Amino acid sequence: MTHTKFHLSRWQHLLALGFGAGLAPKAPGTFGTLVAIPFIIGFATLGLVWYLAFLVVGTALGIYICGKTARDVGEHDHGAIVWDEVIGYALTMLLVPLSVQSLLAGFLLFRFFDIVKPWPIRWFDKRVHGGLGIMLDDLLAAVPAWLVLQLLFYYQLLN
Template identity: 85%
Template sequence: MNKVRFQLSRWQHLLALGFGAGLAPKAPGTFGTLVAIPFIMAFAALGLTWYLAFLVAGTVLGVYICGKTADDVGEHDHGAIVWDEIIGYALTMLLVPISVQSVVAGFLLFRFFDIVKPWPIRWFDQKVHGGLGIMLDDILAALPAWLILQLLLHYQLLN
């Protein structure tokens, strides 16, 4: 079996691997999701316009870097590619006031939907390939997580 060779000296690999977090031997997606927290906090502090700019730019960039990295190593959606988790979690936290409680709740909800991949997330994960496919299932996993967070906030079950 060939050993996958990531090159962190290549900017596409560095970003796709969440600055190396995706190389964690266990639960790389979880470690990649943790990398999103400083981005979420920084862009939330800058305001909605900058947060949205980060999400849009990060998504477009993600399609490229995730697809390029997957092509470079010859494996579609290798577990070490975690930029999709970073953007998915950031989308989950859109318009959510930042607190320890909201960050933890958003993290758990996003990871749940990203791991379980209920329909239609699983369908898209299996049918859409390339960089778009790598990004799309995490974007879709963020939507129910975001909706649940918004409901928790609306009913004041989350600070």
């Protein structure tokens, strides 16, 4: 995987690459997902309205920056583009009581669904292109991850 076409001096590339985390030589999506943790904690501390605003603005911005960066490097959904993981993991943690355990469980669940891409996630991933396509599969992966996380709390398997 080549990284020579990325320019961290361009704000779109900087964000799309998760402030450089996406340039990790192995598992860039996993490193990119970790970038979400300060955002999750920070916006959860500010309250639900700010958290939702971050998700909405982060998603809209992500559609633009991920699409622009992919076009700039000439490769759809290059592995180094990880802003979609940041927002996907943040969506997974929506309305979840934060703790080390919940952050870890949410992280593992989100990564699982993002990597495996069960139906219908894989269907959308193959058919929706551009910035929206890059963002959509991660947003969709967050839904079952969020549901499982909620069930873990409901059945008190996680506190």
